[in-house]
Amino acid sequence: MSATLPLAQADAPLPAARRDIAPLLLVPAVVLAALPFMSFPTWITLTVAGLAMGMMLFIMASGLTLVFGLMSVLNFGHGAFVSVGAFTATFVLLPMRGWLEADSLLANLGVLGLAVLLAMAVTAVLGWAFERVIIQPVYGQHLKQILITVAGMIVSEQLINVIWGAEQIALPLPTALRGAVFVGEAAIEKYRLLAVAVGLVVFVAMLLTLNRTKIGLLIRAGVENGEMVEAMGYRIRRVFVGVFAAGSALAGLGGVMWGLYKETLVAHMGSEIIVLVFVVIIIGGLGSVGGCFIGSLLIALVANYAGFLAPKVALVSNIALMVAVLLWRPAGLYTKGRH
Amino acid sequence: MLIRLFSGDLPRSRLLSVILVAIVLGLLFAPFLFSGARPLNTAATICIYIVLVASYDLLLGYTGIVSFAHTMFYGIGAYGVGIALASRDEPTWGAIVIGLAAALALTVVLAFIIGLFALRVRAIFYAMITLAVASSFAVLASQLSDFTGGEDGRTFGVPELLSPGFTLVDHDVFGRAVDGKLITYYLVFAGSLALFLFLLRLVNSPFGRVLQAIRENEFRAEALGYRTVVYRIWANVLGAVVAALAGALMALWLRYVGPKTSLDFEVMTDILLIVVVGGMGTMYGAVVGATLFILAQNYLKMLMGQASEMVSGVPLLAAALHPDRWMLWLGVLFILSIYFFPIGIVGKLRLRRAAR
Numbered sequence: 001m002s003a004t005l006p007l008a009q010a011d012a013p014l015p016a017a018r019r020d021i022a023p024l025l026l027v028p029a030v031v032l033a034a035l036p037f038m039s040f041p042t043w044i045t046l047t048v049a050g051l052a053m054g055m056m057l058f059i060m061a062s063g064l065t066l067v068f069g070l071m072s073v074l075n076f077g078h079g080a081f082v083s084v085g086a087f088t089a090t091f092v093l094l095p096m097r098g099w100l101e102a103d104s105l106l107a108n109l110g111v112l113g114l115a116v117l118l119a120m121a122v123t124a125v126l127g128w129a130f131e132r133v134i135i136q137p138v139y140g141q142h143l144k145q146i147l148i149t150v151a152g153m154i155v156s157e158q159l160i161n162v163i164w165g166a167e168q169i170a171l172p173l174p175t176a177l178r179g180a181v182f183v184g185e186a187a188i189e190k191y192r193l194l195a196v197a198v199g200l201v202v203f204v205a206m207l208l209t210l211n212r213t214k215i216g217l218l219i220r221a222g223v224e225n226g227e228m229v230e231a232m233g234y235r236i237r238r239v240f241v242g243v244f245a246a247g248s249a250l251a252g253l254g255g256v257m258w259g260l261y262k263e264t265l266v267a268h269m270g271s272e273i274i275v276l277v278f279v280v281i282i283i284g285g286l287g288s289v290g291g292c293f294i295g296s297l298l299i300a301l302v303a304n305y306a307g308f309l310a311p312k313v314a315l316v317s318n319i320a321l322m323v324a325v326l327l328w329r330p331a332g333l334y335t336k337g338r339h
Numbered sequence: 340m341l342i343r344l345f346s347g348d349l350p351r352s353r354l355l356s357v358i359l360v361a362i363v364l365g366l367l368f369a370p371f372l373f374s375g376a377r378p379l380n381t382a383a384t385i386c387i388y389i390v391l392v393a394s395y396d397l398l399l400g401y402t403g404i405v406s407f408a409h410t411m412f413y414g415i416g417a418y419g420v421g422i423a424l425a426s427r428d429e430p431t432w433g434a435i436v437i438g439l440a441a442a443l444a445l446t447v448v449l450a451f452i453i454g455l456f457a458l459r460v461r462a463i464f465y466a467m468i469t470l471a472v473a474s475s476f477a478v479l480a481s482q483l484s485d486f487t488g489g490e491d492g493r494t495f496g497v498p499e500l501l502s503p504g505f506t507l508v509d510h511d512v513f514g515r516a517v518d519g520k521l522i523t524y525y526l527v528f529a530g531s532l533a534l535f536l537f538l539l540r541l542v543n544s545p546f547g548r549v550l551q552a553i554r555e556n557e558f559r560a561e562a563l564g565y566r567t568v569v570y571r572i573w574a575n576v577l578g579a580v581v582a583a584l585a586g587a588l589m590a591l592w593l594r595y596v597g598p599k600t601s602l603d604f605e606v607m608t609d610i611l612l613i614v615v616v617g618g619m620g621t622m623y624g625a626v627v628g629a630t631l632f633i634l635a636q637n638y639l640k641m642l643m644g645q646a647s648e649m650v651s652g653v654p655l656l657a658a659a660l661h662p663d664r665w666m667l668w669l670g671v672l673f674i675l676s677i678y679f680f681p682i683g684i685v686g687k688l689r690l691r692r693a694a695r
Contacts, residue, residue, distance in 0.1 A: 074463045137678060142462045144677055146405050147615060151673035154608055158667035162658045271604065275474040278467040286464070315482055319475045322468075326456065 023290075023333040027297050034305040044186035046304045052192035054300035055199020056261065060254035061277045061284075061292050062206060063247015069223030069287025070240045072142075073135055076149040078251055079274030080156030081123045081130075083267055085252025086171075086259030087164050088122045089115040093171060100174045108174035119256045120249040126156075127248025131241055153271060160267040169265040195257055202250070203293060210289065219243060223287045279318045283325045285332025294333055298325075344536060346543040350623055352692040355685060359623060362630050366528060370521050371513050377637070383524055383592045385633045386531035387585050392613045393538045393625035394581035399611075400620035401542050402574045403554035405462050407607055408453065408469035411476045412579040414601035415449075416442050416586025418480065418487060421596030425488075425495035432498050439587050443580060450579035454572035477602040492597020501526070501591065527588050534581055539622050541577065550574050551620075605666075612673050618683025627684050640665055 035043050064078045092115035093100060099111040134152045138144040173191055180187040210216035222229045222236050230236050251270075258273060259265050280299055284291025302321050306314035313320075325333065342349065350356040365372070369382035391413055398404040419442020423434045457468045480487045487493065497519075499505050505519035515521065541547055552560040553567050561567050590596050600606075609632065617628020640662040647660035659667060676683070682690065 068463075074467070076466075134674070143399075143403060143405060144681070146463065146466050147611060148674060148677050150608065150611060151670050151677065154666055154670035155674065158664055158670060162655060162661075162664060162667065165658070166663060272474075275471050279471045282464070282467055282471070312482070315479050316475050319472060322471065323456070 020334065023294050026333075027294060027301070030298060030301050030305075034301075037305075037309055041184060041186035042308065044183065045188060046308055047301065048188045048192050048196065050301035050304035051297065052195035052199070052261075052300075053304065054297035055196055055203075056254055056257050057273075057276060057280055057300055058199055058293050058296035059202050059250050059257070060273065061280045061296060062202075062289055063243070063250045064277060065281045065284065065287055065292045066219065066223065066243050066289065067240070067247050068281070070219065070226060070236065070243055071139065073139070073145060074142075074149070075130075075135070075244075076146055076274070077130065077134070077152040077156060078247075078277065079270030079272075080153045080160075081127060081248045081251035081270065082255035082258065082273055083160055083265075083270035084126060084156060085119040085123045085255030086265050086269065087160055087169070087255075087267075088119040088252065089256040089259065090164070090169055090171065090265065091115075092118055094169075100172070103175055105176040108176045112174060116253055116256050119252040123252030123255070124245045124249040127245045127251075128241065130248070131244045135244075157267045157271065164267075166267070171259050171263055171265055173260055173263065191260065195261070198253075198257065202253075206289060215239070215242075276318060279322050281332075283322055283332055285329075285334040288332070288334035291332055291334035295325075346536075346540045348539055348543045348622070350689075352685075352688040354691075355623065355627075355688040359626060362626055370524055371515055379520070379524060381633060381637050383527050385630050386527050387589050387592070388609075388613065388629040388633055389626050390531045390534045390538075390585040390588075391582055392610055392617070392629050393535055393622050394578045394585065395610050396614050396619065396622060396625055397538060397542065397550075397574060397578045397581075399614055400618075400624070401547060401554060402550045402571060403462065403557075404458070404571060404575065405466040406469045406575070406578075407466060408473040408476075409578070409582050409610060410602055410604075410606045411473040412446050412450065412582040413586040413589075413606070414476070414480065414596075414598075415446050416583030417590040417596045417601040418442070418586075419445070419583070420587045420590040421493055421495055422486065424497065424590075425493045430496040430498050435498070435587075435591075439584075442583055442587065446579050446583040447576055450576045451572060454575040458568055458571045458575065473602075473607070474604070477598060477604075480602055481598045488597065490598060492595055492599070494595045497523070497591060497594055523592060527592050530584070530588050534584055535622070535626075538581060542622060546570070546573070554620075608666075612669055614683075615673060616676050616680075616683055618685035618687070619681075621683070621685040621689070624683050624685040631684075636665070 031047055034046070038046070060078070060082055064075060068074050092111065096111045096114075099107045102108065130152060134148055135145070138148055177191045177194060180189045181193070182188075208216075210220055218229065218234055218236075218239050222239055226236050255270065258269065262269065276299060280292060280295040282295075283298065284293070284295035299318050299321060302317050303314055306317040329335075350359055366382050366386060370379055373379070373382075391409075395406075395409050398406050398409070416439070419438040420435055421438070423438025423441070424430045427434045453469065453472060457465045481490050483489075484491075496502065500519060501523045502519045505522075507517040507522065511517075542550070549560065549565050549570050552563070552565070553570060557567050586601055589601065593600065613628040613632045614624065616631070617626070618624030643660050643665055644662045647657050647662070650660060651657045658664065680687065
């Protein structure tokens with residue numbers, strides 16, 4: 001059969017994959033659909049709050065979904081990295097309280113940046129160690145992976161209690177980030193604006209890395225078909241370890257941001273948020289960064305609108321959204337081979 | 340007769356048989372062997388946990404399904420009985436039956452829907468979805484405080500026969516008053532025994548064999564003509580129903596329901612740990628594991644407290660040995676047993692026997 005194919009066809013470039021844009025339209029659709037039910041200033045406030053929460057969720061979820069795509073490892077202990085990140089930040093934030101309370105945005109952001117860097121460094125190292133000790137012996141065995149990463153989460157949470165004590169720690173926002181700015185009548189909390197900005201920076205940086213660099217090409221190819229990348233002579237395990245450490249560092253960043261958002265730290269804050277992160281990943285489609293981004297925003301926006309309109313419904317809004325999405329696309333918004 | 344009762348699935352190891360007989364006798368005579376409320380409470384908790392863990396083993400060990408929603412069904416059973424009793428002025432058996440029936444109906448419907456939705460997909464997907472559903476349910480239960488009592492939970496009375504003030508006969512029997520607490524204990528014991536034997540019957544039936552086939556190789560089981568999704572949904576529903584019944588027994592025993600005792604994620608991790616340490620895919624693992632775990636939970640903490648005081652000068656070590664940190668050591672044990680001891684205590688004992 002193949003001999004009869006015209007030669008020209010073999011030389012022609014592969015047809016570009018068609019972009020699947022329907023999920024992209026979901027976020028604006030949800031945002032617009034909420035408008036008629038509330039006043040305009042409320043809508044602005046809720047939308048910004050939803051975007052901020054969505055960005056934080058995305059930061060925590062993106063590493064996890066990439067790791068799953070690469071090696072089909074789902075780390076149930078990811079939430080522990082979130083907690084560890086938040087608690088590590090207190091090493092910087094509590095002794096340098098004076099800088100946090102100073103009335104200068106620069107000093108505030110400086111000390112915050114230092115805390116974030118430390119948190120990310122610690123969680124990256126922790127992620128690397130976690131991969132070595134906990135995950136490496138159980139590649140390819142899903143049952144054991146789930147059990148052992150849950151165990152890793154228990155141990156990490158307890159270690160947090162051992163190191164930082166079992167009491168919750170108050171973590172006040174820096175002076176310059178407290179309060180709200182007014183756009184017309186709509187109040188927008190300053191910290192939420194910062195969260196949106198940080199989230200956008202992470203998202204763009206991740207897109208650039210994935211789409212414009214060689215390592216990004218390898219990661220994308222690995223998520224698409226790991227065996228093929230391996231067969232071409234690349235050690236996918238090394239890529240994986242890198243992505244795992246980077247994902248853990250992002251969880252640490254997310255933890256610091258989430259801790260400041262909540263203004264109190266408890267050891268199980270990570271395992272609470274990880275449930276939402278899982279819902280995000282299921283909605284987005286396992287292994288898809290784009291789906292993860294859309295999923296995070298959807299979950300957070302719906303939770304915020306529902307929390308305002310019908311507080312009791314908001315408790316199950318994420319499950320309802322997950323069910324709705326899975327009815328539409330049983331494997332999540334984006335799956336392998338669909339972009 | 341005995342073989343029939345055990346559904347032909349005997350312990351298959353002399354040491355294991357001895358341990359099991361000791362545990363059953365210990366539980367049977369617990370009210371007479373020990374005095375005080377605490378040992379009896381420990382014994383009742385062991386009975387209920389054996390059922391809870393065995394019903395989870397039906398999913399994890401026999402079918403290879405990882406669910407994080409098991410405590411949700413346990414909680415539904417507990418809350419069903421608890422809310423029904425708390426809403427009446429006079430606690431009656433009728434209220435228990437109605438509450439239990441409602442709880443079981445909800446359990447069957449939820450387990451069926453979750454199974455239908457999620458069991459077609461891979462193990463990891465199912466684990467994630469059940470985790471999300473269960474935690475939403477726990478949040479719901481603690482928020483609907485008019486109905487469930489919120490974080491505080493609800494205390495309630497039980498029918499007169501089971502209440503502590505009731506005495507059946509005036510004089511003591513073997514040095515123990517025959518009061519409502521004793522009757523409740525034997526209700527819990529008998530109920531747990533019946534449920535355990537039912538589960539044993541189930542896993543040794545042709546149905547149970549199909550479940551094991553699915554665990555070993557789902558593709559092959561499907562190719563043999565078994566509709567694996569149907570079997571997995573059935574396993575899910577049956578496991579959930581037994582968990583709900585265990586929850587109902589727990590509610591009757593404690594005369595209290597609350598999120599901490601039934602819906603908390605910590606209960607779920609306890610179950611996981613017991614199944615793994617006891618031995619996955621062996622119903623007897625639940626008996627040995629639950630007994631060890633509950634005994635450790637109740638008595639090891641005291642030892643840890645003493646050890647912590649002894650090293651109180653050493654900063655981190657003292658904190659690590661604090662009784663509240665006992666989950667730390669259990670977590671380490673959990674990891675080690677998955678690596679070095681994946682077949683659990685019962686698996687190991689049976690292997691030793693087989694090697695001879």
